[in-house]
Amino acid sequence: MTSTTLDRAPARKAPPGSPGGPRRRLGRGEARWGVLLALPAILGFAIFTIGPMVASLIFSLTDWQIGGDPQFIGVGNYVEMAGDPLFWKSLGVTTYYTLAAVPLTLFVGFVVALLVNQSFRGQSLWRTVYYLPTLVPAVASAVLWIWIFNPDFGLFNTILRSVGLPTSNWLYSESTAIPSLVIMATWGFGNAMVIFLAGLQGVPGQLYEAVALDGGGAWAKFRHVTWPFMTPVIFYNLVTGVIGTFQVFNQAYVMTEGGPNNATLFYIYYLYTKAFTDSEMGYASALAWVLFLIVMVVTVVLFRNARSWVFYEMGDAR
């Protein structure tokens, strides 16, 4: 048991089944089992997902108002988007929000997960309390946050004023609206925390002992044991966080309606308005496919990049 043992995290194991590695014993049956067990997902995709996806791709090439007949207009919608200031505005707003909210939520979720994973007295209670914000219905928490952010008598400004700090207009100013929503999103880190918490249960405890024997302190334990074993889960939270946050909708829908002056016009909120208020399903579909491509590219980059830092026991995974 040497420190090299523990340091191997970023190094990839030889894939099982590759020359020199342990030979698999499943042979041909493995592929058939593989497809069979994945069948629910494959069928689900084929039955419920691919059809609507293709349909929306076709809609995106048409001028279609729900209820009317679609007119094929080629890339007309996409050309229109290039000159639509609200498209660019919403894309900028959403990117800004994603870049701020995802790292913050992940960081706070991770730190709190480490904390509530300690065997403190009343551990169950702590965990539940930290998860509570995600359980409060969106509408109820929206009302709460509108009060917290109220510049006149809200919680934040009351505190700031009492300690003599300058106050802010929070949601009511174009420059601070998005940062305000980021704060609100971060406070709902509970889902990330729960996933991290589950991930922490997979970190083999005996390795900490090994690090201690080698004279390593808390940092070494974290760096050489916790971190590498947590990378698959961190990666999961990062990818799903990015996919989900690019599609953020609720805060604009229940709190700001995209204002002030479109400062919180999230991409999906704009798309949703186009699709269901204006019934412009052709244009909305084009908006959707552009976002799809953006998220797809980001995800592919994340997956490629993952090879250098995510550590899997199954060496051939990506």
Add this chain to the structure above:
Amino acid sequence: MTGVLAPGPKNPSAPTATAVQRRGRSPRTRVGEARGLTRAGLWLVLAFGAIVMIVPFVWLIRSALMTDAQIFSSPPAWIPDPFAWENFPQALTAQPFARYFLNTMIIELFVVTGTVITCSLSAFSFARLRWRGRNVVFGLLLSGVMLPYAVTLIPTFVMWSELGALDTFIPLTVPAFFAGAGGGVFNIFLFRQFFLSIPYELDEAAYIDGANPWTVYWRIIMPLAKPVTVVVVIFTFIGVWNDFLGPLLYLTDDSNFTLALGLATFQSTYTAQWGLLMAASLVVILPIIVLFFVLQRYFVEGVTLTGLKG
């Protein structure tokens, strides 16, 4: 070396046992004191954070006991005066909530069962079985959640309409048995990430003993995957519990409505009955708080890899 990181199923705890023994023998009083201090500090941080986190819940409780006028009085009050207890009976009788609860639980039963089984099965295949096209298929599945649901909603709705399934629970439950088609992909991904962290030597040994993949999935992997299974159960349950748009679209007869729809009636298109909304919200989230409180016990360290019980 492999033995430490990835103990075979037959003798999983051997190295740990020695480590624990050695540690137990060494005198560590000073380190213990320092640790005690650190722990006290951490405990304080935890407690402070908890206060911040509990604010919304306290807010919800106090609002549930207030009249609309009090909820929005400025500056805000924390103690209801008077206590508007009548919000509860009024809110809970405004709609047939018992019926809505039953409807929601029926949907929960199917969706949670379907999602956990089919998502974990598929994830097992994606993580631990090798087959041609595996990564391509997984990538395709993942791409399905990258397209905003707002534009697939209409085609999906039309499909269920053609199948004559409107105003039934079918559109809300059946997709769950296809690995939660759509959003369920996140669950496959989550299971996959956890499965990828389990050493393959476990499967290897089982296959040598003549097991088939189903046996490995059911007898080896799933028992080790309790924490992630619990996460998926919690997320799926809460997802269904709070799902508003699905039931709104597919259900028309209000005897088929769910709890989330019932809540929405207090905040309708142009009006809101805040006191009733808060009271009903409080009652409606209590079961999921209890659920979380109970299930989080499965997040107990050391189950997965060491195989040690307790």
Add this chain to the structure above:
Amino acid sequence: MTGSPNLSRRDVLKIGGGLAATVGIGGSLAACSGGNEFEYMFWGSTGEQDAIEAMLSSFQDTQEQLTIKPVYTPADYDTKLNALVASGNVPDLGYVQPAMAYRLAEQGKLLDLAPYFDEYPSLGQRLPGSYFYWDEGKCLGTQGANETVITFYNRAAFAETGAQPPPASAAEAWDWDTYVENAYLLTADQSGRRPDEAGFDPAQVARFGTLASMWSGAWYGLLLSAGVDVVDSSGTRTMLDSPEAIDMFQKLIDLMYEHRVAPSPSQLGNNAPSMAVQLASGRLGMAVDGQWALLDVSQAGFDFGVGVLPSLGTPKTTAMGGPTAIFADTEYVEQALELYAFQSDPDQVDLFSSGLWMPLEEKYYTDPEAIASWTDNDAHPPEYKTAVIDYTLENSQTYFTQKLRNIEEIDRLITATTERIQTGEEDVATVMGELAAQLNDGMLQGVYPSAPQ
């Protein structure tokens, strides 16, 4: 099984059977739906839901063949209606948002009611502004109810401060200066100082004189009173950059930042607290809002009054209401028309007498007996007749969002623009100039026809 298992047929059946069983179970959950159903789709609070369902149930009593099915859709109404339209499952009768109603009518999805106006006088003799004509002579229906914008006030606040209550008839409508003067009298900070007194603390205001709502429904009446409209008679050029419009917006903004008699949007917060609550608690002296607030105001337990809006020239207010339409696919045209008349009858729906809605038929504004049938109750104060009924009949104009084509895009732009000026930091004339440039660049596409006189 050996070390290299093959997938047996039995395994396949086991797993496949499980899936099939699943679908089967799902199938058994399907509810049966009977024939002869007539769907009525609507939104509203739980109170409105009860009122509408009661109305539908009394209509049901007049029907033998038909089963009336309420389709209550509390929120995301447009989303559901769009899905129903796309899949061909539209209701028989229902609420529709104005822009979507015009769109559906143009697509032939709504019934033209114009041919039935003679046969059903209660349909044909409604307030002219309440009709939605999508083309010459083609009418998709009327508003489901009427609403106008008025001033609500707290009598105690006026008595206390010696301010004059807002006039209850259009002929006596305040000019702007009188309005501002009275708002000054009503406004006071925590130590009782008025905004024009030394030491007034704008951060600690106990009561604001009035509200400077930047919602277009609230300022549209003021704009009209100044002699201009959102668009000129061509419907393709805006008048929002006219000196009159700029002056009107400047006056509203001055209420907040110059006179400090109205809360700024940041002092107010967006959806909290509701106007009725603020009036009742004395945090507000007056408020300009839709007539529907009468339901909440009259139940808030304080001495309130209603009055007309201040005027910048000719007293004017806004009349509005979402349309209700019959879908062209209905197999029961006759019953649909009967129900269409029935649903707006104050004898059948208590939302009229409770203060939420105003009737549509002209007789409810002119015939004393008919007026009494919906206003002779606690919700409607004595001055309601002149301040609301006569005011509506003689001084109201239909809300522009019910008349302009391409209104969704226009409305988004106007909302964003008013959000810019309401911070008090941008020059109104410049911002209105930018707004006009965008509106005049093809966004304004004309107006829908009015009801024939």
